[in-house]
Amino acid sequence: MPPDIKDSFKVGSKTVVVHDCDLRGDITIGSGTILQPRCTIVAAAGPIIFGSNNIVEETAVIVNRLKQPMIIGDNNLFEVGCRIESPSIGSDNTFGIRSRVSSAVSVASNCVVGAGCVVLPSPFASAKAKSGTAQEATGDDVSMASASAEPEAGPAASPQSGTPPTPPHDTLADYTHVFGAENRRRTATTEGSGQAKALFVKHWEYLRETLPKYHKLKMF
Structure with a gap:
């Protein structure tokens, strides 16, 4: 990691940032975004900009090694132990447990990367x-x-x-699902997307209410 990395944090309203998460570099955290214990956000080269109401779970790692800003949309779920280096992420995506996304792959919206899947450029x-x-x-x-x-x-x-x-660069188009041991891709339908978004909102509301009761929060 570059030794001259400088911290610069911009934090929106209604965010929940637990004290023992690791933040380094130029990071903007949009309103309502939740960073859970022991997650790591590193803007190693360019800045990282979160939209609103994202959830980053325990031991998840998000890294920007490129000079251009990493833009992350709204309502994304980064599950336990995932490692994401994608330079551009849309909204309403789910990155499963211990999944990996390369810095050469952009992610559109409403995509699902299954648990343990690795997304490399095609x-x-x-x-x-x-x-x-x-x-x-x-x-x-x-x-x-x-x-x-x-x-x-x-x-x-x-x-x-x-x-x-x-x-080389690749893009996961809208509603792409990555699944299985061979990291296969398919395009899903929009059926059930409303139910999935409603479940995400319940998850978000539960974390916003529960985390401050049991964890010390970062003060900016």
């Missing part, structure tokens, strides 16, 4: 893009297309360009 999108570029190019254009594709696919950029490598 290699197929970048391979398809390279194939299409190669087919369209002819003659000298082929070498030019290959050169332009290298920073996206290769681990290192050209030494002459001085441009840092572009990591």
Whole structure:
């Protein structure tokens, strides 16, 4: 972790931040967000900005290793022991127990990452893009297309360009569910989403009432 990381906290109203959670870096906590005991939020490079009414459970870890801000929407549930490094997260998502999301994967809204699942960028999108570029190019254009594709696919950029490598990137679209030992993906229907949101609200209300009774809270 960088030794020169500087703490800067902005906290909205009605938040519940338990004293023994670990906050480091430039962090904005939106109104109503709940940080439970022993969770870790680290803005190692760029800031982390939470929306409202998120729940971060025990031993969950959220890290931003990129220079751009990590934007997190509203009503997200980060369950026990998950580790999330996604640069962009929408609203109403659930990250299951001990799940992992890479910094090269953005998450839209209403997604569910199952317990123990690991979400890495899919290699197929970048391979398809390279194939299409190669087919369209002819003659000298082929070498030019290959050169332009290298920073996206290769681990290192050209030494002459001085441009840092572009990591592969993937997005979980709305209502994507990741499940099973093989981390398979499927697109769910909207059926039952209202019931799930109502259950989340009950969970949030219970924690807001209970945590201050049994835990010391951080004072900002």
